[in-house]
Amino acid sequence: MTKGTEGDRPDHAKPELQPRGARHKGNRPINQAEAAERFLAAPRHQQQHDTRLWTLRQRRDDQMWAMPEWEEMRSLASAIKEHTLSHLDAYLEMFEANAKANGVVVHWAKDAAEHNAIVLDLLQRRGAKTLIKSKSMLTEECGLRADLAKAGVEVVETDLGERIQQLDDEDPSHVVVPAVHKLRTDVAKVFAATIGSDPENDDPPYLAGAQRDATRPLILNAGAGMTGANFLVAETGAVVVCTNEGNADLCANIPNLHIVSVGIEKLVPRTEDLAIFVRMLSRSALGSPITQYTSHFRGPRKGGEMHVVLVDNGRSERLGMEEFWTSLKCIRCGACMNTCPVYRRSGGLSYGATYSGPIGLIIDPTFNARKYSNLPFASTLNGSCTNVCPVKINIHEQIYAWRKVLVRQHETPFVKRAAMKAAGALFSRPAIYRAAIERTNDALASLPRFVIYNGLNAWGKGREMPHPPAETFHQWYFRNRGGRP
Amino acid sequence: MKIGLFIPCFIDAFFPEVGIATLQLLERFDLDVVYPPDQTCCGQPMANSGFETDTSGAEALFVRNFDGFDYIVGPSGSCVHHIRHHFTGVEQTAAVSEIRSRTYELVEFLHDIIKVDAFPWARFPHKVGLHNSCGTLRGLRHANASELREPHFSKPESLLCKVEGLELVAASRPDECCGFGGLFSVVNESVSAKMGSDKVRDFAQAKADYIVSADSSCLMHQRGCAERDNVAIKFIHIAQILNGAAA
Known part of the structure; x- marks a missing residue:
């Protein structure tokens, strides 16, 4: 039955059911501890999860030791982000002006609803029925897929992990490796049920191939493509997207309409600043020197359209929070998750929020302090997250500060x-x-x-x-x- | 040199031998060690749970108990970390700042202040795994952290190396938190216990006979996990080894 070589499970044992994430009960506080307990009750899932992520942490350490200027790079990355966030209004306008000059249409969305409405309007005006997209935490945050589905638009995720999660009707459990909590047997089951692959074959290359075969026709016939952005360059109006699968390039280049959804904190002032971030991003995330693809989109292709939707969705408010504004420096590398001993043993879905792990603990309450009031307590305050952060966010100190805020706001049990x-x-x-x-x-x-x-x-x-x-x-x-x- | 002996509440109640070893060890260096009898708790459990205002009574008492010493020394990294970095439930007067800056964890006091170069009375012929609590490692900077690109250093290691017969063994994940985390240990008990079990197993695989630490709270938690999992490993506070505990 097992055709791969990774050793996810002993051949004799019957497959362990995949533990599911936190239970949502309206606006009531997510019980992360309860969901984590169920994850721990599935030891093969938990052990593989822990091992995979710890391996990423070790590879990140190897990269760090290979780069003598590592700590200096962290300081620079942090300083550039703090500078940009402190002058965000000016850089946003600079970006808008330069992007417009490049032929890009720039939209501003104050919240998730506005963002989704702008995207839907763009699609409907062009009669686009299928949207292919690359992975974007922002669109998860905005609940874009659900809103588009209601309006009859089919969304196809093209990142392999994100596609697995979409087909399984689950949120991503990690910002970089969205299906890291699944065993390959879980993936075989999902693919067998949704794209008709062989349920007995859990060989990863086979599964990736099956997904590719099923998705390629959808990509080639899509009405529109969407990407997120890792960085926006203010001085040039460029959109920079880093992927390992090249799927963002398909989304941006195959359909005539390319929509970029991006949070306003993703700006850097100059192209040369990218030299810091592109070197740090993949090293921190996966322990590889660079992503396979680093694509710079400067304007629409001939005969095509390119739109950038700049989304606030609570970011301006966070920027005004004295203790928490530096969380906006985050470049979504996931290094804090990989190193977090609580995250590795809980699974990302236990947090019941778009952002899980240490960065989630300090971002999620800005969206909903009541619903995510337990999250800042799902930490030992060990501080490893702060040390691995490539932009030097004092994550564990912000977790500590959130506890005080939540107590002041009476969001703690009597x-x-x-x-x-x-x-x-x-x-x-x-x-x-x-x-x-x-x-x-x-x-x-x-x-x-x-x-x-x-x-x-x-x-x-x-x-x-x-x-x-x-x-x-x-x-x-x-x-x-x-x-x- | 007049030293105020800070015995955290849980050491007083559960680990008197750690308090005794700390007192005796400090006295070996001809220090005038005074135990203020009215001490209770430094306020850390409330502060770490977000209840800053509920720490003010305990913190004010700490200030009253420890005013006027040259140094305040305690055998618990996380409590000292609280005093030095989080002690904000009381008004930050000059006296409070003075007390906060004069409070030292035992290892850093021995290493940085009195600069001990030998423990001739200490002999510990065992394999020992050193557990740096997160408060001592990343808070008080007892040692280099594996996440940072910085040269190797370790204050507890350099003290333990002066103990005859002691052999240090390393865990495969040297800086991984053991999962105690104060209230975390009960609020998130399943994750906490799993982290503790994994930590203990890591040391056992490194063939450690003992796990040593400057934090009894981590040791209390790890010991509970080891006993539950039937892992044959023993636990000892660094003060006990440095004071010449036989085993």
Whole structure:
């Protein structure tokens, strides 16, 4: 049955069901921990996920060690982004003017609804019934596919991972490798059900070929093409797209209409600035020196049209948030996800949001503080994310800052608030504290109720409890050193 | 030199031997070590959960307890990290800033301030895996972080290398967080426990007899995972080894 060589699963075992992501209940807070627990209950999925992403992290480290100026590059990349964001209005207008001069039509969308309406209008005016697109987190953020489907436009994702996710009706679980949480047996199942491939064949080249055969005719006959953009160059009006599959080039070059959907934070001032970012992007993301394709789109082809939709969708508001505006420096490399020990063990879909992993924890609450109020707590604050970030976003410090904001906004459970208040009061009163922890001569019986708000039940599920000592340090000290007990 | 001995609440309650080793070790260097008896908690559990205002009582008490010392030294990296980097529940007066900057984690105090060059009383003939907690590694910068392109250095390693017979072994993922994370360990217990199990297994595969750390909270968590998984590995705080613990 297994024809590949990757060793996803032992031949004798029956396939493990793919764990699904977080459950959405309207605007109620996403329970990331619950979804992560289900992911962990599928050990083959979890182990492969962890191994794949850790491998990316190791390859990233290899690239880092191969480049003596690595830390200097991070500082430069960060400085360029901070400069650009601090003068965003001017650079956006510069980009618009230069793009227009190149023959590009520039649109401005204040939010997701406006973006989707602009795209739909462009398609409908030209009678385009099929849109081929390359991967774009922004269009995920805007819910573009669902809106276009309602209007009768068929959307075909052309990035392999994103196509897998589309056919499986799942969100991408990672910004760079959208189907990384799936085993190849899961992919075989999805393809068998949707494009009619052999359900018994889970050989990756076979699966990629089957998808290619099924999608090529759709690409060749599409009415319009859409790409995202990794970078916009203000001084030239160029749109830069980095892919490994070359699919963005098909989307941009085959249909006559090329629509670029891009967030306003993707600007860099000059072409030479790209030298920093293009060198950092793929090294940080996949540990490869550069993506297979780095395409610069400067204007429409002869007889064709090129449109750029500049999307705000909350970015201006984020830019005004003193503690969180630097999250806009993000170039969506996914390095923070690859290194995150929580993400690797939870799966990206457990976050129930467009952006998962560490960067998601600090971006998602800007879209909906209530729904994503648990996410900033899905972290140990270990700081590895901050260290791998190629644009030096202080991710773990922003996670910490979000916790304070969410508590101030009362987006935390009552029981936790009450327990923290009680703990804070107890720790302010030494005599009462001392009596509380020593009253039974069994520290375990009382201290954790105050230190750990919901008792030790959850602690004891997967771990043994600590062993309470015969006496506290405090008791030992006064027994041995004299003085007041 | 007058030292205020900072014994974090959970060390007082669960790991008195770590407090004792810290006290005895500091006294070996002829320091005047004082244990202020009214100490409770530094405020970290509330602060890490976002409840900054609920830390103010504990932080104000910390300031009262530790005013006037040359240095404040405690055997817990994450607590010292809180005091140095997050202690914002109280007004930032000159006295508060002074206390924050004079608070040291034990390893950095021994390494940076009194610059210990030998532990002649210490002998530990075992294979030891060093666990740098995230607070000490990336917060206090005890050692180089594997994510950064920077030269190798490690304060705890350089101290442990002075212990006779001790052999350091390395985990395959040297800087991977063990998953304790304070309240994270109960709110996200399944991920936390999995991270701890993976960490312990990594050290076991490196043939470590002991996992040593400057943070008892990480050790408490990892020990719970090791016992649940029946991994035969022992846990010890770095203060105990440096103070000459036999095993």
